[in-house]
Amino acid sequence: MKLVVVSAGLSSPSSTRLLADRLTAATLGHLDAEPEVIELRELATQIAQHLVTGFPPARLAAALDAVAAADGLIAVTPVFAASYSGLFKSFFDLIDNDALTGTPVLLGATGGTARHSLVTEHAMRPLFTHLRALVLPTAVYAASQDWGEQGLARRITRAGTELARSMRPTTPDAASNTASNTALDTDTAAAIAPRSLTGAITSADPAHGFKTVPFEQRLAALRAE
Structure with missing residues (x-):
């Protein structure tokens, strides 16, 4: 080096x-x-x-x-x-x-x-x-x-x-640790994910991406709670 x-x-x-x-x-x-x-x-x-x-x-x-x-x-x-x-x-x-x-x-x-x-x-x-x-x-x-x-x-x-x-060169173990440390859990991903005008985040599945529902449906669910 x-x-x-x-x-x-x-x-x-x-x-x-x-x-x-x-x-x-x-x-x-x-x-x-x-x-x-x-x-x-x-x-x-x-x-x-x-x-x-x-x-x-x-x-x-x-x-x-x-x-x-x-x-x-x-x-x-x-x-x-x-x-x-x-x-x-x-x-x-x-x-x-x-x-x-x-x-x-x-x-x-x-x-x-x-x-x-x-x-x-x-x-x-x-x-x-x-x-x-x-x-x-x-x-x-x-x-x-x-x-x-x-x-x-x-x-x-x-x-x-x-x-x-x-x-420093990146070793396979270091790369694995980095990937593990940067993986988002469901709650964190949902908390930081962007919200659109037409949909709201309800959950975040790291394997399948974010799940969205229409804003009106989410608002009705919140009112029901």
């Missing part, structure tokens, strides 16, 4: 890479996987060449192939002008539209102020939804003042746990 981490930090060391490393550690704490880190600043020139020529140099091609073959992806960017960095966007512009279909993706971003904390929702999530990735519910934004705070540590732990669970 392969976990690929894409960091778009521009300096070394960078808070973006630090967040990427902490998200990776949180994921590997719940999953046995092989991590591969891709530093985009080391590929910046090759990314520009590919955008102009249409042909990726060998090292960039290997990075693109690694992302496409990943069982799980962590993508972290610094915030520029209230959005992801141009380097981050340029790299994912080179990813085939179908390469990330169904791949679980954990989003992360760093910035100098908490005012940009919604960048993961307003910019990054739509990007990866467009790429048909499975974007995890918890995204992690780290402002300068967040480092060392328990709130950031909790978000990192929760996000890493979500990614680990999304990457």
